[in-house]
Structure formats: C-alpha cells, structure tokens
Amino acid sequence: MGSLWRECAGTHRTPGSRSPIPKGVGVWECWWRRAVVSMAAALGMPPFVPAAAARSLFARSAARWRAPFSRAAAPRRFQLPSSRPRVPPSRPLYNFASRDDKIQAPEDQSEIIFIGTGTSEGIPRVSCLTNQSKTCKVCSKAIELGNKNRRLNTSILIRYVNSVGRFNILVDAGKFFYHSALRWFPAYGLQNIDAVIITHSHADAIGGLDDLRDWTNNVQPFIPIYVAQRDFEVMKKTHYYIVDTSVIVAGAAVSELQFNVIKEEPFVIHDLKVTPLPVWHGHGYRSLGFRFGDICYISDVSDIPEETYMLLKDCDLLILDALRPDRSSSTHFGLPRALEEVRKIQPRRTLFTGMMHLMDHDEINEELAKLLKSEGLDVQLSYDGLRVPVNL
Numbered sequence: 001m002g003s004l005w006r007e008c009a010g011t012h013r014t015p016g017s018r019s020p021i022p023k024g025v026g027v028w029e030c031w032w033r034r035a036v037v038s039m040a041a042a043l044g045m046p047p048f049v050p051a052a053a054a055r056s057l058f059a060r061s062a063a064r065w066r067a068p069f070s071r072a073a074a075p076r077r078f079q080l081p082s083s084r085p086r087v088p089p090s091r092p093l094y095n096f097a098s099r100d101d102k103i104q105a106p107e108d109q110s111e112i113i114f115i116g117t118g119t120s121e122g123i124p125r126v127s128c129l130t131n132q133s134k135t136c137k138v139c140s141k142a143i144e145l146g147n148k149n150r151r152l153n154t155s156i157l158i159r160y161v162n163s164v165g166r167f168n169i170l171v172d173a174g175k176f177f178y179h180s181a182l183r184w185f186p187a188y189g190l191q192n193i194d195a196v197i198i199t200h201s202h203a204d205a206i207g208g209l210d211d212l213r214d215w216t217n218n219v220q221p222f223i224p225i226y227v228a229q230r231d232f233e234v235m236k237k238t239h240y241y242i243v244d245t246s247v248i249v250a251g252a253a254v255s256e257l258q259f260n261v262i263k264e265e266p267f268v269i270h271d272l273k274v275t276p277l278p279v280w281h282g283h284g285y286r287s288l289g290f291r292f293g294d295i296c297y298i299s300d301v302s303d304i305p306e307e308t309y310m311l312l313k314d315c316d317l318l319i320l321d322a323l324r325p326d327r328s329s330s331t332h333f334g335l336p337r338a339l340e341e342v343r344k345i346q347p348r349r350t351l352f353t354g355m356m357h358l359m360d361h362d363e364i365n366e367e368l369a370k371l372l373k374s375e376g377l378d379v380q381l382s383y384d385g386l387r388v389p390v391n392l
C-alpha cells in the first residue's frame with residue numbers, strides 16, 4: 001500500500017501524466033480508489049464496479065470527516081441555500097405537479113420544452129431580494145429551486161421526431177441561456193442543438209449566442225442559426241467576432257455558427273416547416289413568432305398585424321406573451337390583452353410565457369382555470385422546464 005501511496009502522490013506532481021485517476025482527484029482519494037480496485041481485482045471483479053463503489057465510499061467517508069465544519073453545522077441564521085438537489089442527470093430537477101409533467105414523452109414523440117418563461121431580468125429580481133423596505137411575494141417564492149415562479153429568459157426547444165431521427169430546434173438563446181441549458185439539457189437527456197431560430201435581437205433573445213461555443217467545441221461542428229436580416233445586422237455589431245471569425249486571434253475558441261437569413265415566409269428545418277408570424281414588439285419594431293405544425297409561438301408582442309391572424313388559424317396550441325396581470329406595456333401584451341387575443345384567435349389551448357414578477361404562478365393559474373368553465377378557454381401560465389407532447 002506504501003508504493004500505491006507514492007504512486008498517487010507522484011501522479012499529482014507530474015501534470016499531464018497518463019494516470020487512470022481523473023484530474024482533480026486528491027492523493028487520499030486516489031489511494032482509496034486504487035486500493036479498492038486492486039483488492040477487487042484480486043477477487044476477480046471487473047474494474048468499473050469497484051471504481052464506482054470506491055468513488056461513492058470515498059464521498060461518504062469524506063463527507064463524514066467534513067461534517068463538523070460543513071454548512072449544515074452552521075447556525076441556521078447564516079445557512080446558505082445549499083439545498084441544490086444531488087440527483088442523477090436523467091431525473092428532472094423540479095417538482096412534478098402539472099398534467100403535462102406526468103406525461104412522459106416516448107422516444108418517438110415530438111415535444112415542446114419550455115427552456116425559459118420569464119422576462120428579461122429573470123425572476124427572482126435581485127432588487128426584490130435586496131430592498132429591505134418591500135416584500136415581493138413572487139420573488140420570495142422564486143428563490144426556491146423548483147418553484148414555478150422561478151423564470152429565466154423566454155425560450156422554447158422543439159424536440160422534433162421524424163422518420164430520419166430526433167432534432168432539437170431551439171427558439172432564442174438569451175442572456176441566461178447557459179443557466180437554462182445547465183438545468184434542462186442534462187435533466188431531459190438533450191445533447192445536440194440542430195438549429196436556433198431567432199425571434200428578434202434583444203439581449204434576452206440573442207445574449208446567449210456566445211455560450212453556444214460549448215456545443216460547437218465539444219458536441220457538434222457548427223450550429224445553423226435562422227435569423228431575419230434586420231436582426232443579423234444587429235448581431236454583426238453585438239457578436240461581430242462570431243459573425244466574422246477572421247477577426248479573432250488564431251486558436252481562440254468562439255461559437256461556430258452558420259447564419260441563414262430568413263424572410264417573413266415559410267422555411268424548412270430538417271423537414272419541419274416553420275412559418276414566421278410577424279408581430280410588433282413596440283412601436284415600429286418587428287419581432288417574429290413562429291408556427292410549427294399547429295403550434296404557434298409568439299413570445300414578444302405588443303400588437304398583431306391583421307395579415308398575421310391569417311397564419312394563426314386552426315391553432316392547436318398557442319404560446320403567447322403575457323408580461324403582467326393588470327395591463328400591457330409599450331412592448332408586451334399584459335394578461336387582459338393576451339386573453340382578448342386568445343378569444344379572437346381561438347386556439348384549442350393556450351400557454352402564456354414571458355411573465356414578470358407580478359405574475360404569481362399558482363394564483364393566476366387558479367383564476368385562469370375559471371375561464372375554462374365560464375368561457376371554455378383553456379388558458380394557463382407555462383413555467384420553466386414544462387414539457388408538452390405535440391404532434392408535428
């Protein structure tokens with residue numbers, strides 16, 4: 001065992017040496033793991049079984065050693081929010097409570113995954129947690145991981161299944177894309193990004209383009225981006241080094257994006273027809289919604305031009321902007337206007353998105369549920385991580 005100890009110590013003094021022990025493993029853990037593996041080898045066990053067991057044994061034993069000094073032992077008043085659940089990546093990290101969550105989409109079932117459902121600043125708002133003179137009910141709830149009021153930038157992922165395979169088509173990658181992807185990609189077994197469609201060029205829709213480099217460095221060679229000309233012009237300024245990679249220093253890693261300029265007419269991604277739904281997002285500023293099959297998605301809208309209503313006919317699921325409960329802003333529908341539009345468009349079902357911190361998930365949904373009885377309107381707020389099986 002003494003030679004094993006020297007070997008482990010040596011491993012860490014020789015950077016880059018070809019060791020069976022992963023980087024970042026300390027001498028003690030290295031010794032522990034290899035001791036278990038070699039004992040198991042003597043008993044004729046395959047190496048991966050004892051290696052995994054050694055990892056877990058070491059983790060438990062190390063936790064016991066650390067226990068008296070851990071956060072758990074600190075006075076309750078100073079306790080940090082350390083309750084991040086340690087769950088295997090294949091399990092979702094939130095509470096199952098909705099009818100949609102209970103439906104596990106089969107492998108061959110297309111689905112919409114709500115990557116984010118909140119407004120630009122995210123919920124909770126930092127200022128709501130730091131202002132001693134006011135109490136924000138929604139942001140207080142949203143601190144808790146798994147609470148449905150916790151919302152990041154509006155975005156959906158269409159997990160599209162056809163006879164050729166499964167494709168992940170993302171709509172928007174905003175400022176918080178990394179955090180959303182970290183939460184939902186491992187949880188839902190998502191790996192590649194086969195296309196990104198851009199609704200408009202505000203930071204909460206394109207701020208995460210830089211983070212796509214993790215995919216193009218480590219998962220796939222490039223990502224096709226579908227973007228309107230006016231938004232591509234904005235990207236040439238905000239993300240100039242991604243659009244024109246000749247300006248970057250040789251060897252520096254940036255996202256490898258392939259830009260496809262779209263017009264306000266249908267286009268096809270992996271056999272899926274995508275129809276742009278042009279809308280106004282503030283006076284004189286155009287944003288695009290998109291229709292996939294009978295699913296219509298409009299995340300940023302203050303007014304719908306008359307010609308776009310034609311494209312919204314026979315909509316099965318409408319996903320629509322609803323910023324706040326009382327009124328519209330100059331750039332977004334509020335809930336009353338959004339409901340007016342639902343009555344006009346008459347989709348079979350509607351899920352609202354893009355909610356700010358004045359929208360309490362459970363309270364608003366309780367009120368909206370009454371509209372099903374009174375008017376036959378199936379309307380609810382969506383939430384981050386919601387998955388809805390769809391036919392495309």
Ligand SMILES: [Zn+2]
Binds near residue numbers: 124136137139140357
């Ligand atoms: Zn708040």
Ligand SMILES: [Zn+2]
Binds near residue numbers: 281300
């Ligand atoms: Zn916007």
